[in-house]
Amino acid sequence: MRIKWFSLVRITGLVLVLTYHFFQNQFPGGFIGVDIFFTFSGFLITALMVDEFGRSRDFKLLAFYRRRFYRIVPPLVLSVLLVVPLTFLVGRDFVTGLGRQIAAALGFVTNYFEIATGGSYENKFIPHLFVHTWSLAVEMHFYIIWGILAFVIAKAVQHWAPPTRHQTSTASLPMFRLALFILAIGLAVYSLMSMFLRAAGLSDFSPVYFSSVTHGFPFFVGSALGTVTGIRYVAPSFQRSWRAWTWQSAAGVMALSALTLIVLGDLLQFDQLITYRGGLLLATLLACVMIFSARVLHEKTPNVPEPKPITFLADVSYSVYLFHWPLYVIFSHLMTNWLAALVTTSLSIVLSALSYYSLEPLIAGKPAHFFKWPLQWRLVKWPFLILTAGLALLTIQVTRTAPQLSRLETNLWLSGITQDVDKLNATQAIATAKPAPAVKAATATGTKPAKGVSIIGDSVTLGTRDYLGAHVADSSIDAEGDRTMDLAYKVMMEQQKNHLLREYVVICIGTNALNDYQEQLMKVVNDLAPGHKLVLMTPYNAQATASWNSSKLGELERSLPKKYNFITIADWGKAAPKHPDAFKGTDGVHFGGIHAGDVAYAQVINDALKVAQTRPAKS
The missing domain is CATH 3.40.50.1110 (SGNH hydrolase)
Structure with a gap:
């Protein structure tokens, strides 16, 4: 079940991140776009967990990890393989330590790798090509921990509230919701307080920004919201609340929260203490308001389809995030900044569409298409494998010969x-x-x-x-x-x-x-x-x-x-x-x-x- 207007939440986060990376001095707080992504991911994953438990009175951990793997890993590997050949357009300094960067990205530990090596988006020298995968590392750590906790809670609910002959499969769902909600709030408070305390006295805030412990709270705030609203299995309290809304009020609140996020992105600074003692939390709460109002707007507009361009941009937003940063680092040293931003955005969208609609479904064994033509694995198998092998060998060679210091x-x-x-x-x-x-x-x-x-x-x-x-x-x-x-x-x-x-x-x-x-x-x-x-x-x-x-x-x-x-x-x-x-x-x-x-x-x-x-x- 696809919830309309959630696409606008994803697009808002993407636009904030892109403008921050492309025009950092003019839009210094756009990094809060990552917090929008974090909050939405926590919400969506938890809402789907609630749906799965409501449907089957169970939560299958391995199936959850399998779905996350197919959604996250193939686009990540593809972005690495396609970006490395483009490094030949610039000097060898841009591939300094590239092997360690790629290993950290594929191992989902980029955040701690950057903390250890002093990396930052605001690096004064040539930045790491894959520094942006720090957010994937934090996200993957959340999936691992939250998946295990949801699995344990599901088993506990099954044990303490076994079904009877007269119960439906959703009879124990409120208990599952409540347990997830309490745990999410507790972990959010712990993470938020860790950031608040550890930010004191810092001149470089990268360690608290990159850390999964201190920057994990948006996921758990979003998770708490996900237990309340849900997707298919909607909580009664949410059903009562959205009936009092009109579609105009839902759209207005959503637009106002998006506008406030944009203003916040113009005001916050990466190197200011207030960003870590309230700024990121405010961005997270505004993202929750956007999500909630989008969920209400979905219910209030049953006969209004979501515009296809919006749906398309939301579909490819994750891959655009993966591609844009290394492409921008390369192109910004070959042309003017505005042109580099335009070329980066255009190429990122094209590559992301190819990944989302063609390659990812093929890898996962699902129906795929290239524009309007259906793709069959037997027809593209060997060209795909040969091209992938060639790019992999090239990547290995570049990383083997890359300098350790620029x-x-x-x-x-x-x-x-x-x-x-x-x-x-x-x-x-x-x-x-x-x-x-x-x-x-x-x-x-x-x-x-x-x-x-x-x-x-x-x-x-x-x-x-x-x-x-x-x-x-x-x-x-x-x-x-x-x-x-x-x-x-x-x-x-x-x-x-x-x-x-x-x-x-x-x-x-x-x-x-x-x-x-x-x-x-x-x-x-x-x-x-x-x-x-x-x-x-x-x-x-x-x-x-x-x-x-x-x-x-x-x-x-x-x-x-x-x-x-x-x-x-x-x-x-x-x-x-x-x-x-x-x-x-x-x-x-x-x-x-x-x-x-x-x-x-x-x-x-x-x-x-x-x-x-x-x-x-x-x-």
Whole structure:
């Protein structure tokens, strides 16, 4: 029995996820689309469990797992086999650690693999191609646990409420419903409290977002709703409640809850504590309202068919979710973001339709068709097996030869080691040698800094540190991955306090710009001691639009020399696009190890230093 209008719930979740992945800065909270999927899955699975028990007074665990296997695994395997050949369109960095990613995806442990490796959708470097399968892992863990619990409850009900000659098969159904409801509420509260408590004090919320324990509550909230409404075997309380509704009120509530979810997707942030202490729960509850009103609307519109385009998009939504992320990662590095989003969506829908209507039914031994032509296994068996074997061999070869560290990661790792050694040597030299005259002056007067250049940067600077040190005269470099302006400020103030900050201070920060970028930047400007000259390196991100914080920071920096005569701009944001070879096969931000990027980056700094020589120091 298909419930009309449930398709709109699935589509809402899919649209939220797609917009989040495609336009993360403009729609930062779209990740709640996953919580809609979780809630709906919990509802639907539990409602079907209730139907099965009402029909047969039993719940067959192995049959349940078999149905889940055929629905989840074939599209997952297909997405892996079809995506891997497309990685030849981009650099080898995109297949770094691919074997472990695929093993985690097929083993349904991607969520814990990402926690262990520090993965995230908001990864600053090249993201994992199959990071999105973390949600499948959480879903599969729910199916395993909830299936076992439902099986135990069914057996307990059979034992404690055996049928009599005069009972119908549904006589013990209320007991089964109640037991599932109480258990679902208990597990939802436990999971929700785990997220609430474990989120405290975190700067990176990926561990609580990915964990099956902390992010399992939407499934159980949906399950509780599923015991109340059901599909065929509807609870009496639900029957009484929906009679008071009109189809207009059901449609209105459904539309309002969907609109509220969209607004929520625009407001929530992945890195805000409120998201994990109420935001995801609110999204889950709104999803329940959508599900409930859709269920009522189904009852109120018996003669209104669901539009076929809506049904189609709902059918392929799971496979679209599987295909879209790796395709987007690849295409977004080959074309503009809007075009990449369009190509990704179109190709994902085509491949998903092929999977849902043709391949999945064939694998499960069910009737299948390709457009309007019926497919028979005997006719497509050998072409299908040969193509699958070829793709499997190609996937194995790619994973066998895939690097374990990307070129960028290797470069940053080596640069970090070199920087640590330099710091140790500098500390030892300071501890054992007499201060240089310039340093003495700085210590005595507090106004005359040492000659030279102090460069404070993020991972972009770290990636080119060796070249920069050799080609920017008399420079010291302190760079670190994921460094934001507030962290750069702390480094600057520490060097200033210890009289190590040199005359020219170059701040190469901004790609990781936070919402309070203006306040952070002005602290650097205002608290820099007199006698220094400040050079601000504008950030560059090939994917950034004018609405991104990094772009806004760059514009703010360009406006400062008119107000502060000790500030000079090193405009990397405008110079970098003139050197496309430096970013070929990269994430569009880093160029570590690419000589053209090293040369261009150092040149921009040196040009700015020449201009700074003609400007006064801070007074």
